[in-house]
Amino acid sequence: MAELKMETLVSLCKRRGIIFPGSDLYSGLGGTFDYGPIGVELKNNVKKAWWRSVVYERNDIEGLDAAILMHPRTWVASGHVEGFTDPLVDCKVCKKRFRADHVEEKDFFAFKIFIQGEGDTWDETGQIIYAESKKAAKALLQTCSASLPSGKNVRVEQAEGQPFHGKRCPECGGELTEPRNFNLMFKTFVGPVEEDAATVYLRPETAQGIFVNFPAIMDTMRRKLPFGIAQIGKSFRNEITPRNFIFRTREFEQMEIEFFCKPGTDVEWYEYWVNERYNWYRRFGIRAENLRLRPHEKTELAHYARACKDVEYKFPIGWSELEGIANRGNFDLTQHQTFSGKDLTYFDEESRERYIPYVIEPSGGVDRTTLAFLADAYREETVRDRQRVVLALHPFLAPVKAAVFPLLANRPEIVETARKIAMDLKKEFYTVYDDTAAIGKLYRRQDEIGTPFCITVDVETLADQAVTIRDRDSMEQERIAIDKVAVRLHEKFKI
């Protein structure tokens, strides 16, 4: 199959009621998307798959649903008020953008640029570049020679005058704009009168809701270390550039665990969770060749993180992060202890020690994960010289679990039987009934939204009380008694 384009996926999602652009009626609002009737099922199933594997199938994790609005001091303690801003500068010449704190302040000298004319003469171009040495100036010429005539010899000569101390574009030596701050947190107000009200933030991550509930959960659930808290919820970031469909949006959903453990055991737990989370994506169908783990470089690590690995997926846009697993040490709890004045230490009865627990944080994006499952499931196949589009989603994730069709829509007994089967199945699975097209088209419609099983009532059904169950991927059919259908489906959905 040809390389999947993001547009193809976007168009399928819109056409089949999976994902729509946000506020489309009003020409859209950047960085928002709405999950349609099929999409909400898929996304909910992704969340269920996660919750099931981290909460229900284990004994050491509790669930939580904390408020989106939190006391403003939370974000002072977490470092977001101070650090969740990016001072950015733009090069006025080559238009590249840099983090202001990543650009070094140096002494720069002015260099005139000459190009070789007839014979040995050198003509001054009038262009001036700034660099800390002649060698650096020559190097810069290599990277930004586009504005100079090609095929001519070029040289630089230091101009008269004092060195200039400050920041210049690392790419071309051009002048930079003043740094501008982008605060990535959304602000709003608590209280009806804006002027009197306290400023609060829409949480930029769900993690802090977990940290502040750590003592309450430990007490009420009689927990001892090691144990974790899992939470799924919306977060908000005023992204400068939301991009790539639901990959980066301003409003997004996270699924995060904070796993609390004894200092010294953290490295082992960190490795454990990296492995655990990687396997989760595999378990629900992501192909190994599209999934990888990427350790963060030292320079890439956040100030509080001792180690971090990303689970990356090969999206149509290239390899990108689905989830980060970080060893955060005791940074967060220490901060909250300091800012709240409450004791957040843990008394370890076994070793008779008191300490602040270390934390391992597997933090994934629900929307990104949903996108990865969609991209990984997308197939274009040729069947009898016709193309079929199929979402080969894991049955647990499939939005619609079963569809029921009458083979002949003009035979009332068949239609009635099919409707009844659909109604009965609805009590156990999300099932749809459809009779508005020929059987082939009905199958293909369900293929496009990834419905794993289609049940068809035919003429024989009236005599033998049996129907066919058609498999989405193999397109093979199995004939089975009507009263065995639900049981058979339960078997197929077992994971």
Next chain:
RNA sequence: GCGGGAGUAGUUCAGUUGGUAGAACACUAGCCUUCCAAGCUAGUCGUCGCGGGUUCAAGUCCCGUCUCCCGCUCCA
């Protein structure tokens, strides 16, 4: 925010030097149809992204604006 590209039906796209908005698929209804986008008939669908301007006349030209796509940057 900067640079580049683009917005026409649900989708993919055509639309000439400015002169009555089109195709295919999809969708709906009926007929037909004994299992993989079958056929026939009929039908719905657009303020041509939005707002101004030029013109007798704008999908087409001009200005503004919004949105999307590709890069820079950032993260779940």
